[in-house]
Amino acid sequence: MRLAASLGIWLAGLTAVILGIHGSVQLNAERSDLASAARRELTLLATAVRGAVENAVRDGQEPDAAALLEQLELRDPAVDIYVFDSAGAVLGRSRGSEPNLGLARAVARASAGVDALQTEHLASGDFVAIAPLRAAGGGRLVILRPSNALLADVAAEQRATVLSIGVVIAALWTGIWVVVRLRVHHPIRRFVAEIRRIRSGDLSGRLALPGRDEFAELAREFDAMAEALERTRQQLTQEADARGRLEQDMERANRMATVGELAATLAHEIGSPLQVLNGRARDLEARTDLPSDARRSASILVEQTDRVHHIVERLLDVARRKVPELRPVDVRETVRAVVELLSCQARRAGVRIVVDVRAVPVLDCDPAQLQQVLLNLLQNALRASAPGGVVRVTVERSSFPRAPDSRPQPSVVIMVDDTGTGIPETIRGRIFEPFFSAWGGEQRSRGTGLGLSVVRSIVAEHGGTVSAGESPAGSGARFVVHLPTSAPTGALSGVA
Numbered sequence: 001m002r003l004a005a006s007l008g009i010w011l012a013g014l015t016a017v018i019l020g021i022h023g024s025v026q027l028n029a030e031r032s033d034l035a036s037a038a039r040r041e042l043t044l045l046a047t048a049v050r051g052a053v054e055n056a057v058r059d060g061q062e063p064d065a066a067a068l069l070e071q072l073e074l075r076d077p078a079v080d081i082y083v084f085d086s087a088g089a090v091l092g093r094s095r096g097s098e099p100n101l102g103l104a105r106a107v108a109r110a111s112a113g114v115d116a117l118q119t120e121h122l123a124s125g126d127f128v129a130i131a132p133l134r135a136a137g138g139g140r141l142v143i144l145r146p147s148n149a150l151l152a153d154v155a156a157e158q159r160a161t162v163l164s165i166g167v168v169i170a171a172l173w174t175g176i177w178v179v180v181r182l183r184v185h186h187p188i189r190r191f192v193a194e195i196r197r198i199r200s201g202d203l204s205g206r207l208a209l210p211g212r213d214e215f216a217e218l219a220r221e222f223d224a225m226a227e228a229l230e231r232t233r234q235q236l237t238q239e240a241d242a243r244g245r246l247e248q249d250m251e252r253a254n255r256m257a258t259v260g261e262l263a264a265t266l267a268h269e270i271g272s273p274l275q276v277l278n279g280r281a282r283d284l285e286a287r288t289d290l291p292s293d294a295r296r297s298a299s300i301l302v303e304q305t306d307r308v309h310h311i312v313e314r315l316l317d318v319a320r321r322k323v324p325e326l327r328p329v330d331v332r333e334t335v336r337a338v339v340e341l342l343s344c345q346a347r348r349a350g351v352r353i354v355v356d357v358r359a360v361p362v363l364d365c366d367p368a369q370l371q372q373v374l375l376n377l378l379q380n381a382l383r384a385s386a387p388g389g390v391v392r393v394t395v396e397r398s399s400f401p402r403a404p405d406s407r408p409q410p411s412v413v414i415m416v417d418d419t420g421t422g423i424p425e426t427i428r429g430r431i432f433e434p435f436f437s438a439w440g441g442e443q444r445s446r447g448t449g450l451g452l453s454v455v456r457s458i459v460a461e462h463g464g465t466v467s468a469g470e471s472p473a474g475s476g477a478r479f480v481v482h483l484p485t486s487a488p489t490g491a492l493s494g495v496a
Contacts, residue, residue, distance in 0.1 A: 012173040019168060023161040030157050035127070039119045042129035042143055045072075045079070046117055050131040050141050053083055053092075069094045080144040083133070084108045091139060100144050104128075108140040187215040194222065203230040271312070278305040324366035324461050331395055331412055331483075332357045334367060338374040339393065342382065350387030353378070358396040360412045361485050369458045370483075376451040377416045377479050384420030384477065392417040400465060400482040411464065414481040417471045431468055432456045459483070 052068050069081050069092055080097035082104040084090060093101070107128055111118070117131040126146050133139040190207055197205050203226050209219035281301035284290065290298075339353050346353050363370075381391040398413035423431060434453040459466045464483040471478040 009173075011176050012169045015172055016165060016169050019165040023158075023165060027158055027161060035121060038127045038145060039121075039129075042119050042127055042145055043117065046119075046129035046131045046141060046143050049081060049143065050117070050133060053141060054133055066092050078146055080104065080146075082108070082142040082144075083139065084142065085139040097144075100126075104142040104144060108142050111140060183213075183215075187219070191219075191222070194226075198226060198229070203233065270308070274305055274308060274312075278302060278309070281305060324369055324458075326364045326366060328362045329365050329367045329370060330362055331360055331370070331414070334370055335374060335393055335395055335414070338371055338378060342375070342378055345379075346382055346391070349382050349385070351382050351385045351389045351391055353382075354390055354392045356392065356394045356396075358394075360395055360397055363412055363483055363485065365462050365483060366458075369462075373455050373458050373481065374414070376455050377414075377481070380451060381416050381418035381420075381477075381479075385418045386420065389419035389476075391419075398482065400484075402463065402465075402484070410485045411482040412485060414483070416479045418476040419471075420476045422470055422475060423468055423477045428468060432466075455481075 049068070049072070056068070069083075072079065072081060072094060077096065079094070080100050081094040082090065082097065082101070083092040084105065088105055088109060090101070090105075093104075097104075103122075103126075107120075107122075107130060111130045114130070115132050117129065119127065119129045121127055126144055128145075129141075129143040131141040131143075133141055187209060190209070194205055194207055206223045206226065207219040208223065209216045278301075281298045284298035285295055285302055287295070335355060335357060339355055343353070378391065378393070385391055392415075394413075394415040394417075396413060398411050399408040400411050400413075401408050432452050432455075456466055459481055462483055464481060466479065466481045468477060468479050470476075
């Protein structure tokens with residue numbers, strides 16, 4: 001049951017009980033007042049009739065007494081008047097009083113010996129007045145008034161009282177229902193809706209109830225609680241993100257430590273034998289007196305030992321990053337220089353490089369490391385694009401947050417888009433890990449899985465971020481590098 005209906009029923013019932021008790025008391029008082037009035041009226045009537053009857057009997061004018069009784073009968077037919085002698089014989093009575101004659105005679109006999117006028121309320125409910133008649137030799141005057149009229153008045157008063165109570169209860173219930181709907185039901189419904197919203201995880205809503213009553217105070221406390229919950233959730237989210245970033249940084253640091261140990265071991269254990277093997281292979285390759293297949297084998301040995309040496313050098317570059325030597329660098333010129341350097345490779349691959357360079361500020365960065373970042377990204381884009389594809393390099397002003405919970409900072413953004421097959425969502429989060437390579441087939445043998453790891457390290461040391469995603473053209477991949485326009489204050493997480 002709704003609150004408005006429940007309160008209305010309870011208050012209406014309580015009101016009915018209170019008004020019923022009050023009405024009962026009022027009815028009893030009304031009944032008592034009517035009885036008192038009836039007795040007073042009978043007393044006055046008995047006094048007047050007794051005087052008239054005594055005068056008529058004393059003067060021998062009995063017909064006058066009979067005429068008086070007839071006039072009283074016409075005036076008030078409900079009143080019965082009887083005149084008895086001392087023996088109880090009827091000397092006169094009003095017309096139509098035959099049904100109550102026996103009762104009147106019994107009352108007259110019962111009052112024998114009483115000289116004063118008296119009124120009584122009989123068990124039947126009728127009122128009676130008995131007056132002694134001195135002129136009739138000790139006779140009695142008896143006047144009966146039936147209780148029908150009195151009961152009719154009481155019944156009418158009772159009906160009016162019940163009707164008044166019903167009207168008051170109906171009006172009270174309606175008023176309570178309206179007031180409860182406006183002042184209680186609607187605020188509670190808003191509270192319920194807001195609680196459901198919070199339970200679903202949305203803490204942005206607020207009640208903001210106007211006024212100074214209890215509901216408004218409760219709404220203010222509820223809104224304060226929601227704001228506190230929202231701040232706590234934001235704080236927990238930020239702490240969880242920071243903890244996740246810390247765990248990622250620790251994992252990267254562990255991997256880099258492993259890479260460093262591996263690089264140092266390789267450089268120490270195979271560096272010297274590898275140089276000896278490479279030198280002997282070059283000597284055999286240069287001898288013209290050997291068969292061509294022997295020189296071909298020597299050439300393969302030179303190529304593969306150079307490749308192993310290159311891998312070891314890349315490992316050392318990843319494990320022991322140099323501190324950037326910052327100086328003012330025009331990013332546009334660096335981009336054009338790298339594109340010019342890779343133009344021959346692009347022509348051989350049948351891929352066109354498009355450069356879109358806007359006006360950007362000069363950056364404080366290490367030019368050699370910036371060139372290495374561009375070389376790695378562009379070489380990956382050329383390798384991913386099929387013949388006839390396009391690699392687009394875009395440089396423009398932008399902004400980025402150095403941390404997820406920080407304010408955006410001005411930056412120069414370098415975007416490299418290709419028209420290849422793109423980066424599957426399943427491996428997108430791992431492409432910056434050392435030794436992880438997304439290339440397959442023949443291209444797998446040409447990659448070491450260290451290029452993007454180097455890019456991430458360099459960008460992080462410059463206080464920027466690098467991210468990978470889908471190209472806006474709908475196919476291929478996009479790499480986005482943000483470099484802050486202000487000098488970096490320390491290495492941050494470089495993967496967005």
